[in-house]
Amino acid sequence: MPKVTFPHVAESYRAFKMLLEDLGNEVILPPRPSMHTLDRGVQYAPEFACFPVKILLGTYLETCPQGVELIVTSGGVGPCRAGHYAQLHKKILRSLGYPIDIIVFEPPRLYPLDFLHNIQRLNPGRLSYRSVYECIKRAWRKLQALDDLEKLSHRVRPREITRGATTRTYRKVLEWIDRAYTWREIETAASSALHALHEVPQDPFRRILRVGIVGEIYVLLEPASNLEIEETLGHLGVEVERSMFLTGWTRDNTWAETSEGLTVKDAALPYLPELLGGHGRDSIGNTILYAKRGFDGVIQLAPFTCIPEIVARTILPRVSRDHNIPVLTFFLDEQTGKAGTATRLEAFVDLMRRKKSKQAGSDCNESLPWHRRGFGKYQYSNLR
Amino acid sequence: MSVRVGIPGALLYYLYYPAWSVFFRSLGAEVVSSGRTTSEMLDQGVREALADACVPVKLYFGHVMTLAQKVDYLFIPRVVCLNKETTYCPKFLGMPDMIRHSIPDLPPMIDVRLDAREGWNALRLAYRQAAEMLGAGRWAADRAYWKAAAAERRLQALLQKGCQPPEAIKMLNRGVARPVPETTARASTGMVFAVLGYPYIIHDQYISLGMLPKLQKMGVRVVTAENLPHRQLMHWHSKLDKRLFWTFSDLCMRATEYLYARGGVDGIIHLTAFGCGPDSLLDKFMEMKAREQKTIPFMSLTIDEQSGEAGVATRLEAFVDMVRRKKGALPGA
Ligand code: SF4
Numbered sequence: 001m002p003k004v005t006f007p008h009v010a011e012s013y014r015a016f017k018m019l020l021e022d023l024g025n026e027v028i029l030p031p032r033p034s035m036h037t038l039d040r041g042v043q044y045a046p047e048f049a050c051f052p053v054k055i056l057l058g059t060y061l062e063t064c065p066q067g068v069e070l071i072v073t074s075g076g077v078g079p080c081r082a083g084h085y086a087q088l089h090k091k092i093l094r095s096l097g098y099p100i101d102i103i104v105f106e107p108p109r110l111y112p113l114d115f116l117h118n119i120q121r122l123n124p125g126r127l128s129y130r131s132v133y134e135c136i137k138r139a140w141r142k143l144q145a146l147d148d149l150e151k152l153s154h155r156v157r158p159r160e161i162t163r164g165a166t167t168r169t170y171r172k173v174l175e176w177i178d179r180a181y182t183w184r185e186i187e188t189a190a191s192s193a194l195h196a197l198h199e200v201p202q203d204p205f206r207r208i209l210r211v212g213i214v215g216e217i218y219v220l221l222e223p224a225s226n227l228e229i230e231e232t233l234g235h236l237g238v239e240v241e242r243s244m245f246l247t248g249w250t251r252d253n254t255w256a257e258t259s260e261g262l263t264v265k266d267a268a269l270p271y272l273p274e275l276l277g278g279h280g281r282d283s284i285g286n287t288i289l290y291a292k293r294g295f296d297g298v299i300q301l302a303p304f305t306c307i308p309e310i311v312a313r314t315i316l317p318r319v320s321r322d323h324n325i326p327v328l329t330f331f332l333d334e335q336t337g338k339a340g341t342a343t344r345l346e347a348f349v350d351l352m353r354r355k356k357s358k359q360a361g362s363d364c365n366e367s368l369p370w371h372r373r374g375f376g377k378y379q380y381s382n383l384r
Numbered sequence: 385m386s387v388r389v390g391i392p393g394a395l396l397y398y399l400y401y402p403a404w405s406v407f408f409r410s411l412g413a414e415v416v417s418s419g420r421t422t423s424e425m426l427d428q429g430v431r432e433a434l435a436d437a438c439v440p441v442k443l444y445f446g447h448v449m450t451l452a453q454k455v456d457y458l459f460i461p462r463v464v465c466l467n468k469e470t471t472y473c474p475k476f477l478g479m480p481d482m483i484r485h486s487i488p489d490l491p492p493m494i495d496v497r498l499d500a501r502e503g504w505n506a507l508r509l510a511y512r513q514a515a516e517m518l519g520a521g522r523w524a525a526d527r528a529y530w531k532a533a534a535a536e537r538r539l540q541a542l543l544q545k546g547c548q549p550p551e552a553i554k555m556l557n558r559g560v561a562r563p564v565p566e567t568t569a570r571a572s573t574g575m576v577f578a579v580l581g582y583p584y585i586i587h588d589q590y591i592s593l594g595m596l597p598k599l600q601k602m603g604v605r606v607v608t609a610e611n612l613p614h615r616q617l618m619h620w621h622s623k624l625d626k627r628l629f630w631t632f633s634d635l636c637m638r639a640t641e642y643l644y645a646r647g648g649v650d651g652i653i654h655l656t657a658f659g660c661g662p663d664s665l666l667d668k669f670m671e672m673k674a675r676e677q678k679t680i681p682f683m684s685l686t687i688d689e690q691s692g693e694a695g696v697a698t699r700l701e702a703f704v705d706m707v708r709r710k711k712g713a714l715p716g717a
């Protein structure tokens with residue numbers, strides 16, 4: 001059985017593992033990126049490589065010593081660097097003496113033959129196309145379940161009564177989904193997991209802020225690379241909505257919700273008519289959509305030296321002024337500290353709160369998150 | 385009085401100024417360029433562009449701001465692709481938008497989209513659009529376009545003869561068509577270095593900290609990617625599984641492969657700008673190539689707005705000495 005590994009992107013590894021094992025590969029699980037991962041990546045990657053390149057390289061360097069033969073990853077066409085990642089990784093890993101090969105999945109719509117060919121390479125069990133299709137379908141369902149769950153956790157966390165309860169429950173129910181295998185099991189696990197998450201005790205009256213998150217896809221999807229910004233925000237009483245998920249399905253909701261039925265592309269058009277590769281244009285378009293939907297603010301996450309996001313960042317202040325929505329940008333790299341980030345986040349949250357209460361003409365204290373309000377009686381009892 | 389069109393003296397200036405200036409002049413406009421980079425421009429650019437951009441883009445901002453008050457139109461094209469194959473760095477693609485949305489009080493911008501992939505005469509049509517913004521008709525536009533194309537060919541011819549873009553531009557402006565044999569300068573050591581990198585880094589006296597003149601003073605003759613036989617470079621098959629997407633990076637990679645296969649230079653220097661995205665890949669690939677082949681010494685120099693002239697000079701000298709010693713050790717060299 002060929003030993004296969006793949007990049008770590010949040011919880012998605014649970015689905016990919018299932019898929020690759022179904023096809024008859026031995027999967028070497030990528031560990032969650034840690035400081036150690038980063039150190040390794042930084043050591044061997046070019047200094048100005050995008051942050052994701054460094055993390056991925058670090059991850060591979062942790063799995064390769066376990067005898068990995070194949071790395072499965074996704075490519076990218078168009079003028080951004082993502083399309084060259086795989087080659088760079090291959091060259092570096094080979095020069096370090098790991099005889100690996102990399103399979104790059106390009107969008108199947110553009111390269112249908114390559115896609116099939118790649119599937120065959122990962123199919124040592126020689127399953128029929130039909131059963132391969134079944135496996136993919138199940139894995140996709142699992143991915144969707146994982147995305148749904150994550151999305152819900154973003155909504156529950158700012159309202160939770162006991163701090164940390166959401167995260168604890170979330171961790172627990174992830175395992176349920178992980179264990180599910182057949183279509184039926186996945187469906188059941190998904191719905192009971194969602195249910196369990198709903199059951200986390202919440203304060204429905206809490207005034208929360210809503211923040212949209214835009215930016216480059218990898219740092220958006222992998223919490224380990226963005227210092228768990230969503231969790232941090234949740235604890236500050238902010239509900240986040242991320243503009244991108246692996247399964248991408250949430251987009252349709254977003255589009256429908258704006259009254260004008262704007263697409264991300266249309267929204268960005270007056271500011272950035274050109275597709276830059278990467279997600280620069282989406283960052284702008286989504287910011288505008290969030291503003292139109294009445295969000296309190298937008299946070300842009302980008303890897304340091306990320307070209308499309310730098311372009312977007314140059315234009316965003318204008319968007320922010322035109323649409324009256326605060327925007328905060330984080331350029332992330334191995335030197336980004338958690339403490340500094342938290343301070344900037346808190347300041348940003350305060351700013352949004354002040355802006356909001358000025359608009360509503362309401363009492364400031366009320367709108368603070370519970371852990372920063374004075375301990376009134378009611379609050380105290382909630383705190384146990 | 386004729387309208388004044390401003391062409392910032394950065395980025396593509398070094399390869400396309402002759403063509404662009406001929407184009408606008410033949411439409412009856414006056415062409416104003418921001419000239420050589422000064423430290424004020426860099427300061428302005430650094431203030432206006434965001435901190436995370438690369439130096440050349442900051443400089444471009446500086447040039448635009450210097451020009452802004454002096455002209456009626458700014459020529460800031462959206463250069464996507466000129467050779468039907470590779471595109472430019474995404475920052476080129478978003479340049480008009482970045483400028484428009486972050487610098488206040490600009491004169492109108494001629495921001496036509498140049499993308500050769502859109503059809504066999506896409507570029508001509510784009511130039512027509514540009515002419516239209518100045519109120520010129522089709523025929524005038526086409527005539528200007530052909531003149532511009534001729535100017536570009538003249539520039540290429542000069543480059544292929546070994547001129548560097550700034551000299552070539554000067555010569556074209558003065559109407560000299562043949563390079564003055566400047567053999568006196570090469571003299572002493574007989575060493576030839578290839579300096580690879582983006583033209584707007586290498587040839588900008590300010591960003592490159594006067595690297596080319598420095599090398600020449602040390603008695604080293606310099607060739608750049610623009611001087612290598614263009615046709616052959618384009619046919620040189622690159623060992624990467626995929627071509628680099630960006631025109632200049634692709635050219636550099638090809639030049640590297642070509643030089644390592646053909647020899648003919650004693651050292652290769654890669655000049656790269658701090659914070660440049662594409663270079664992070666390119667530099668690594670070049671370095672790996674150099675490590676594989678070992679025949680020609682390789683050095684890569686990163687430059688940012690704070691690099692001191694002294695530091696760069698020291699590194700250059702060390703490299704030149706190293707190459708000289710190596711060369712001296714080779715029998716018959
Ligand atoms: S989008 Fe940004 S992070 Fe992704 S490859 Fe491009 S520059 Fe790198």
Ligand code: SF4
Binds near residue numbers: 307439475663
């Ligand atoms: S290629 Fe590099 S130096 Fe040139 S504009 Fe792009 S990022 Fe900047």
